[in-house]
Amino acid sequence: MTPPPVPPVPPVPGTPRAEALAAAGERPPPTPSQTVGPFYGYALPFAKGGDMAPAGHPDTITVHGRVHDGAGQPIPDALLEFWQPAPDGSRAGAPGSLRRDPVTGEIVGRHGVDFTGFGRVATDADGHYTLRTLPPGGVPYISVCVFARGLLHHLFTRVYLPGPAGAGDPAADPLLASLPPRRRATLLAAPEGEKTYRFDIRLQGDGAHEETVFLDFG
Amino acid sequence: MPSTSDGTGPADRRAEAPPPRPASPPPAAERTGEAAAPPAPPAQEVISAEIAQTRQEYLKAVEGGGPRLDHPPRAYPPYRSSILRHPRQPLVAVRDPDAVELTGPVFGVTDVTELDADLTRRHAGEPLGERIRVTGRVLDGDGRPVRGQLVEIWQANAAGRYAHQRDQHPAPLDPNFTGAGRCLTDDEGRYAFTTIRPGAYPWRNHDNAWRPAHIHFSLFGAAFTQRLVTQMYFPGDPLFPFDPIMQSVTDDAARERLVARYEHDLSTPEWSLGYRWDIVLSGPAATWMEEGR
Secondary structure, three states: OOOOOOOOOOOOOOOOOHHHHHHOOOOOOOOOOOOOOOOHHHOOOOOOOOEOOOOOOOOOEEEEEEEEOOOOOEOOOEEEEEEOOOOOOOOOOOOOOOOEOOOOOOEOOOOOOOOOOEEEEEOOOOOEEEEEEOOOOOOOEEEEEEEEOOOOOOEEEEEEOOHHHOOOOHHHOHHHHOOOHHHHHHHEOEEOOOOEEEOOEEOOOOOOOOOOOOEEOO | OOOOOOOOOHHHHHHHOOOOOOOOOOOOOOOOOOOOOOOOOOOHHHHHHHHHHHHHHHHHHHHOOOOOOOOOOOOOOOOHHHOOOOOOOOOEEOOOOOOHHHOOOOOOOOOOOHHHHEOOOOOOOOOOOOEEEEEEEEEOOOOOEOOOOEEEEEEOOOOOOOOOOOOOOOOOOOOOOOOEEEEEOOOOOEEEEEEEOOOOEEEOOOOOEEEOOEEEEEEOOOOHHHOEEEEEEOOOOOOHHHOHHHHOOOOHHHHHOOEOEEOHHHOEOOOEEEEEOOEEOOOOOOHHHOOOO
16 A cells, blocks of 8 residues: 655756856846835834934934925825935934834834934825935035835935935035036935925926935935 | 615615626726726737737837847836826936935844744734735845845735725725735845735726735835846736736846746745746945945
């Protein structure tokens, strides 16, 4: 009653393992992007994600605005991520953006001593976001990565801060200097009262408003 | 029709009508709860023809010496929501060796808990569905491991429904499954999650549109330039050719890289099935940041 001999297992069709390619000394090709979709809301946004500045810090600046589509409509399901140097110019970042309560596992927010340099904000029903942070050290800009339903591959842009909020002169920035005035204007945050700046993002021009400049880092 | 107050309020109609069949929503609404618009959604045949056409155009461009594309074009009309949500102007190249984007956020043990990687243990009971283990490595474009970085996932439950109030697909919610997880990669760039296999679900891109089962992944590399959000699919899904989101990756070889492989050795007897999916991030990083990551 011996079982019949087992035939050899055919190779499994599917993805070549990036690991195997890397082991063979080949550069593994990148994994393609896919849209973030509409339902990331219970997974990616986290409590106080837009509060990069320690609570009550006197240097806190507020950057806010709307994300719009090519019909000029606000996008209520976009996700924005921000990355910037600490006020002292450090680009090392720090863990703790999603600091957790060890008992409940809930996200309790940054502890306010380290500056993590990372923020994440989902737009609200009106397409609006708010970021509270400290001025970036050494550069006049905050980096932004945009995700949205309908956007198959994220987009990078920058919020350039005028005056004392941004270190250095935005006019001397090589990226800004390379752009015609109408395009350049899409990267400049507009002062709006004390330490508050308006920065709208337009994924596509709507005829009346210029499309935001988006960046390719190669 | 029995009348309550005035008998004509939308709440009354909703209570009496069967769940709305997703046949006449606006094409771009994608189950978002946006207001219904009259135009009939396109048929699958229309979307499939557009998918085939974009693929043919891509193949022709490559034959003509054009570049192979690893990522989907942001303008991909078969995915209707992309039409108003992509830039028309070309991206502006930044090749500044001092760009802040050549560095990126870091995460640590304060940002995850051990339970985060097991999506089946987040509630009092066991979720329904086929228990699976999904693991692989996160590598950079040179094949080096991405160490200590954050991996986030989210997914529908076994019935194909997200724990999101705007998902109104009439499939049951599972009180024992939320569908969100996190972990940090280890020194070899490995990540691992225990979860259940998500179900396919309908959406409103077109008539009779169904998404193949997938798990959403969010990844950080050594630099902000290497940021990636993508979706992992399961091998052999018959819905692949019909889905404009997956087919937006017009390069056949690149699209294959979105599909995990079943690995029998990753299955655990009497417990779970195993899938392996390696992820490769591209994009430049500051060379001085490479050590210690």
